[in-house]
Amino acid sequence: MHITEVRMRRVEGGNRTRAVASVTFDDAFVIHEVKLVRDRRGEPYIAMPSRRLDSGDHLDIAHPVNTPTRQYIQEELVRVYDEAVAEDRREYRAFIK
Numbered sequence: 359m360h361i362t363e364v365r366m367r368r369v370e371g372g373n374r375t376r377a378v379a380s381v382t383f384d385d386a387f388v389i390h391e392v393k394l395v396r397d398r399r400g401e402p403y404i405a406m407p408s409r410r411l412d413s414g415d416h417l418d419i420a421h422p423v424n425t426p427t428r429q430y431i432q433e434e435l436v437r438v439y440d441e442a443v444a445e446d447r448r449e450y451r452a453f454i455k
Contacts, residue, residue: 359383361431364438366394366450376402377439381431389420394435402439404432 363382369375377394391407408416422428434454442450 359427361434361454363454364434364450364452366435366438366442366452368439368442368448368450370448374398375405377435377442379435379438381435392431392435394439402432402436404428404435 361381361383362385364379366377366379368377374395374397375393376396379392379394380388380390381392382388389407393405395403395405397403406421407419409419410416422431438450438452441452442448
């Protein structure tokens with residue numbers, strides 16, 4: 359399974375979310391609302407789409423089932439985000455081969 363397209367919208371402001379993306383896999387499956395977030399140390403990580411439960415907890419709607427897949431998605435989103443920043447574009451679309 360490979361990422362074939364990323365559509366990203368950079369988020370400006372004071373919170374830790376840097377971008378929100380739609381990630382397409384093998385030109386056949388897409389996950390919307392994947393967030394690229396920076397932790398308190400400035401390290402990037404991805405937050406998968408989730409819904410809030412009545413208890414206040416969050417439950418991921420879709421998520422990688424292993425660490426290598428999470429790292430792959432995270433590395434691609436960081437790379438695309440860096441391209442968008444370098445080109446000073448708020449909205450960015452990247453096709454990945």
